[in-house]
Amino acid sequence: MASSMTPFADAGRGVLPVVVVTGMAFEARIARGEGVEVVYAARADLLERALSAAIARGCSGIVSFGTAGGLAPDLEPGTVVVADAVEGPFGRLATDRSWADRFVAALADGPLQARLRRGLVAAVSKPLVSAEDKRVLHRAGGALTVDMESHIAGAAAAAQGVPFAVCRAVVDPAWRSLPSAAMAGLRDDGSTAVGPILRELVRQPSQLKALIQVAVDARGARGSLLLAREAIRMGGVFVAP
Numbered sequence: 001m002a003s004s005m006t007p008f009a010d011a012g013r014g015v016l017p018v019v020v021v022t023g024m025a026f027e028a029r030i031a032r033g034e035g036v037e038v039v040y041a042a043r044a045d046l047l048e049r050a051l052s053a054a055i056a057r058g059c060s061g062i063v064s065f066g067t068a069g070g071l072a073p074d075l076e077p078g079t080v081v082v083a084d085a086v087e088g089p090f091g092r093l094a095t096d097r098s099w100a101d102r103f104v105a106a107l108a109d110g111p112l113q114a115r116l117r118r119g120l121v122a123a124v125s126k127p128l129v130s131a132e133d134k135r136v137l138h139r140a141g142g143a144l145t146v147d148m149e150s151h152i153a154g155a156a157a158a159a160q161g162v163p164f165a166v167c168r169a170v171v172d173p174a175w176r177s178l179p180s181a182a183m184a185g186l187r188d189d190g191s192t193a194v195g196p197i198l199r200e201l202v203r204q205p206s207q208l209k210a211l212i213q214v215a216v217d218a219r220g221a222r223g224s225l226l227l228a229r230e231a232i233r234m235g236g237v238f239v240a241p
Contacts, residue, residue, distance in 0.1 A: 015035065015060065015239075016058040016059050016060040017035050017036055017037045017058075017059060017060065018035060018036055018037070018059065018060055018061045018062070018063055018238045018239065018240055019036075019037050019038075019039060019051065019054045019055065019059040019061070019062050019063070020036050020037070020038045020039070020062075020063045020064075020065050020238070021038075021039055021040070021047070021051060021062060021063065021064050021065070021149050021150075021152065021153040022038065022039075022040040022064075022065055022066040022149065022190070023040060023041070023042050023047070023066055023067075023147065023148055023149045023190055024040060024042065024066065024067070024186075024190045024191075024192070025040060025189075025190045025191045025192070026192075026222065027040065027065065027066035027067060027190075027225065028040040028190070030222075030225050030226060030229050031065050031066075031229065033229070033233055033238065035238060035239065036238050037054050037057070037059070039051050039053075039054050040189075040190045041188065041189055041190050042148075042186050042187065042188055042189065042190045043188040043189075044125060044148070044152060046188060046189065047149060047152055048152055048156075051152065051153070051156050052156070055156060055160055059160070059162060060162060060163075060239075060240040061096070061099070061157070061162050061163040061164065061165070061240025061241075062153050062154075062156055062157040062160075062162060062163075062164050062165075063153070063164075063165045063166070063167065063238065064083075064086075064147070064149050064150040064153040064154070064164075064165070064166040064167070064168065065166075065167050065168070065225075066147070066149065066168060066169075066225070067147070067168060067169050067170070067171035067218075067221045067222075067225070068081065068121065068145035068146060068147040068168035068169065068170055068171065069128055069134060069145060069146045069147065069170070069171065069172050069174075070134070070144075070145055070170040070171075070172060070173040070174045071122060071134050071137055071138035071143050071144055071145055071146055071174050072117075072138060072143075072144045072145075072174060073135075073138070073173075073174045073175060075117065075144060075145070075170050075173060075174065076115075076170065076173060076220075077170050077171060077172070077173055077216075077217035077218075077220040077221055078115055078169060078170065078220035078221055078223060078224040079115045079116075079117055079169065079170040079224070080107060080112050080115055080116050080117070080167065080168070080169050080170075080224050080225075080228050081116075081117045081118070081119070081121060081144050081145050081166075081167075081168050081169075081170065082100050082103045082104050082107065082116070082117075082118045082165075082166065082167055083095050083100070083118075083119070083120065083121040083150065083165070083166035083167075083168075084097075084100060084118060084119055084120060085120055085121075086120075086121055086122070086123050086150045086151055086154045086166060087120060087121070087122050087123070087141050087143055088122060088123030088124065088150065088151035088154075089123065089124070089125055089151055090151050090154070090155045093150075093151065093154030093155060093157075093158060093164065094164075095154070095164050095165050095166055096163035096164055096165060096240075096241060098241045099163050099164075099165045099237075099240065099241050100118070100165055102235065102237050102241070103165060103167055103232070103237055104116065104118055105235070106231045106232055106234070106235030106237045107167075107228055107231050107232075109231070109235075110227065110231050111227055112224060112227050112228060112231065115224060117144055119142075119143075119144045120141065120142060120143045120144060121143050121144055121145045121146065121147070121150060121166055121168065122137055122141065122143035122145070122146040123146065123147060123148065123149070123150045123151035123152075123154075124137075124146055124147075124148055125148065126148075127148065127178075127183060128146050129177060129178040129182075129183065130177045130178075131174065131175055131176060131177045132177075134146070134174045135174065138174065145168055145170060147168055150166050150168070153166075154166075162240065163240045163241055167228060167232070169221040169222075169224040169225045169228065170221060171217055171218055171220075171221035172214065172217055173217070176213070176217070177210075178210075178214060179207040179210040179211050179214070180200055180204070180207065181197050181200040181201050181204070181207045181210075181211050182197075182210075182211060182214045184196040184197050184199070184200040185197040197211075
């Protein structure tokens, strides 16, 4: 887990940073920027600890940013979803409507316009890897995507009384089940180790084709995140309302 930038100054007045919450190191690298402090970890307790420390230093809002699993069957990899609310282990957590409006406005004014959706997202405490499990969760509440960090970010924002927003790019579509090799290399701190992935492929070589598809999908999601981050920077969206 890690943090990035320190608070910035605006016209001589101290301004608290927005805290961005992600699950993986590569997402954190994309999110970093002026006026932003990034915290990340794949394991929930590590993420909660890093987020609590960032909040203690002061924050003006909390954003869940990164990749997500697709739940709606029409969402292709690389689709960007801005949440109206998060449904998960802590119940339903609403995002700040005016902040979500600003995210949508910034993202719609550029190449992501055709890949932009807004609605409910789901959050879970364990990875959702099978197409059947995704189908069941989508039918249960109509959520567009699922991730493992948004409920943690949303609960912290509610407890602190600061605005909350979610911006996530679909990495694995609803109809695709993830091979076990895709999850094997994920470390608790959100970084990735190649060795466990290779060992899993040696154990079950038939996963190779599915793993290559995962890599293709991940490249599309990463590209959308990069475009989203630039649009957010240009629009000044990482400044809480």
